[in-house]
Amino acid sequence: MLKRISMALVIFVAATAAAHAQTLQVSQTNRTIEVTVSASASQMADRAVLHIGYILYGPTSKDVYAKASETSNAIAAALQKAGIARDQIQSVSQSVRETQSYENQNLTPEQKAQRQYRAEQTWTVRLPAKDAARILNLAVGAGANNSGAIDWQLSDPNALEAQAAAKALLKGKQIAAAMAKGLAVTLGPLLYASNQAQQRIIYPIMAGGLMQAEAKTEIKPLAINPQRISQSATIHAIFAIQ
Numbered sequence: 001m002l003k004r005i006s007m008a009l010v011i012f013v014a015a016t017a018a019a020h021a022q023t024l025q026v027s028q029t030n031r032t033i034e035v036t037v038s039a040s041a042s043q044m045a046d047r048a049v050l051h052i053g054y055i056l057y058g059p060t061s062k063d064v065y066a067k068a069s070e071t072s073n074a075i076a077a078a079l080q081k082a083g084i085a086r087d088q089i090q091s092v093s094q095s096v097r098e099t100q101s102y103e104n105q106n107l108t109p110e111q112k113a114q115r116q117y118r119a120e121q122t123w124t125v126r127l128p129a130k131d132a133a134r135i136l137n138l139a140v141g142a143g144a145n146n147s148g149a150i151d152w153q154l155s156d157p158n159a160l161e162a163q164a165a166a167k168a169l170l171k172g173k174q175i176a177a178a179m180a181k182g183l184a185v186t187l188g189p190l191l192y193a194s195n196q197a198q199q200r201i202i203y204p205i206m207a208g209g210l211m212q213a214e215a216k217t218e219i220k221p222l223a224i225n226p227q228r229i230s231q232s233a234t235i236h237a238i239f240a241i242q
Helices: 002-020 061-081 109-113 129-141 157-182
Strands: 032-044 047-058 089-098 117-128 150-153 187-197 201-203 228-241
Touching (some): 032 157, 047 061, 047 129, 061 089, 061 129, 117 129, 129 150, 157 187
Antiparallel strands (some): 032 228, 047 117, 089 117, 201 228
């Protein structure tokens, strides 16, 4: 009786597997076990997209544009001196506009007169993760007073996905082997597998705070640590049983 129940269970599982692999023929001579397993792998980010920019104010559009031009070129020169290639830098936005009334509502009349116009510019800089703090420090020193956001990335995200898929497949084989043992059969070779990559998750790593300058004329970079990126994968696998 137990043997008939076990066989019915195997046939039911195999029939479900056929929906995922229509080329497989499920029969008394081709019995299978299907498993669906998820696993994840993680790695510290080795690439960074650094966001830098500035916001300036002036009494006239001409005045604020002149200040913006000086600041913009100073930042560009600092990046070039630091060895950042032009193709690593991408302009995101730039504007010169009249300051909105709500932006100046808490200022004195004298302060409002000096903030009638606003200039803003932003860039992204693609670079190795280890250089993010140093380049941010140089940019801020050159006048990038609206900077600091970092998007952490991997130079080879496909490798992390493959690692997660391999872990899921190994886990699936272990589960299938345990199922086969419970059914008093022997697990055979892998017949079919499909991978459904899931969303990458970036786990923040807390920095150690600001580093103190050794001298008044020198400001050291912020203590910035790359973040850990986790990639999940779900494997649908079908194994033969003997």
